[in-house]
Amino acid sequence: MPTHVFDTMGTTVSIRSAGPAPSGEVLREVEEAFAGFDRRFSLYRDDSELSRVARGELALHHAGSILRDTYAAAMTWSHSTAGAFTPHRPDGVLDLSGLVKADAIAAAGRILDAGGAPSWMLNAGGDILVRGAVDGMPWRLGIVDPDARGTLLCTVALDGARRALATSGTAERGEHVWRRPAAAADSRSYRQVSVIADDIVTADVLATALLAGGPERCDDLLDRFDVDVLLVDDRGDVTASPGFRSAAGLILA
Template sequence: MPTHVFETMGTGASIRFAGDLPPAETLTPVEKCFDGFDEQFSLYRSESEISEIARGALTLPLASERFRDMYAEALHWRILTQDSFSPHRPDRVLDLSGLVKAKAMAAAAAELRAADLHDWMLNVGGDLLIDGNREGSPWHVAVVDPDDRRRLLCTFDLDGSRTSLATSGTTERGEHVWRSRATSTYRQVSVVADDIVTADVLATAILAGGQERLDESVESFGVDVIAVDADGSIVATERMRRAHGFAA
C-alpha cells in the first residue's frame, strides 16, 4: 500500500494511502505542519517559545496567541481529568508535550483534507488517525504488547465512527508520565476515540490516574480502553472485551 514516510518530533511518522501516493509537493505542507508545532513547543529546542518561557525570557501573557490557546486547552483537560493530565511538571516547568503531538496530527489531517486527500491512515510514533476506509474496508490497526514489542496485544478495525487510537506507556520512555495516583500501576494504556486529541490526552490521564480515571473517562467520553497492569493482566472496556475475548 502506498506510504509516505518521514521523521518528525523525534519519532517516525507515516501516511498510508488506500489509493495512489500523492505527489511529494502535496505532502510538504503536512510535514511543515509538524515542524511548526515542534519549533514552537519542543523543550528540546532552546529557541522554541516554550523554552523561552521555561527559562524566564518570555512571560505567558506575552506569548503568541496559539501558545496561549494551547495552554488554555491543556488547563481545560486538567479540569476534565481531575488533574490526571497536567501541563505543569512537578518541577513547575510548563510542558505541553502531552497535547502537542495530537494537536499537530489534527492539524496535519486538516491539511490532507484541504488538499482533497482522503482514505488514509496517519501514524506518528504509534498513535493513529484515519480518514475514510481502505478500499471499502475499515482500517485494521494493532496495539503492541508492552512485554514484547515484536508481538501484538490485540488487533481491531477503525472505521468512520472511531477515527483515533493513542497509546501511552512506560516501556520505551520509562516513567515519563507524572502519576497523579499512587495506586496507578498501569504500564500501558491505549484509547480509541472519536478524535486524536481526546484519545491521546485520556491515554496519558488514565496511565497517570489508574482505574478511577479509566472508569470516569469511559463514562464521560464514551471511549474504548485497553490497559496493561503491572502484573501483566489486561483491563479492557466492555466493547473491547467482547471484540477480543479478554477476561473481565
C-alpha cells in the same frame, strides 16, 4: 500501498495511502505543519517559544496567541480530568508535549483531507488517525504487547466515527508520565493504555490521563468521556471496554 515517512518532533511519522497518494505539495504541507509545532513548542530547542517561557525569558501572558490558546486547552483538559492530565511538570516547568503532538496530527489530517486524499493512515510515534477504508474494509491497527514488543496483544478496526487510536505506556520510554500518588501501597498501576476515540486529541490526552491516574481514576474518566480502552496493569492483567472488545473482535477479561 504508497507510504511517506519522515522524522519530526522527536519521532517518526508515516502516511500510508489506500487510494491515490497525496501530492508532493500536500505532503510538504504536512511536514511543515509538524515542523511548525516543533519550532514553537519543543523544549529540546533552545530557540522555541515555549523554551523561552520555561527559562523565564518570556512571560506566558506575553507569548503568542497560539501558545496561549494551547495552554488554555491543556488546562481545560487538566480540569476535566481532575489533574490526571497536566501541562505542568513536577518541577513547575510548563510542558505542552502531552497535547501538541495530537494537535499536529489533527492539523496534518485536515491538510490531507483538504488535499483530496480519500483514504489514509497517519501514524506519529504510535498515535494514529485514519480516514476512509482499505479495499472497503476498515483500517486495522495493532496494539503492541508491553511484555513482548515484537508481538501484538490484538488488532483493532477503526470504523465510522472512531478514527483515532493513541497508546501511552512505560515499556518503550520508561516512566515519562507524571503519575498521581497511589492511595495505598498495594495499589495497581497501568503499564500501557490504548484509547480509541473520534478524534486524536481526545484519544491522546485520555491515554495519558488514564496512565497517570491509574485504576482509581479509570471508572470516573470512562463514565465522562465517550472512548473505548484497552488497559494493561503492572501485574500483566489485560482489561478492555465493551467497545474495544468489539473493535478488536476478541474476548478479554
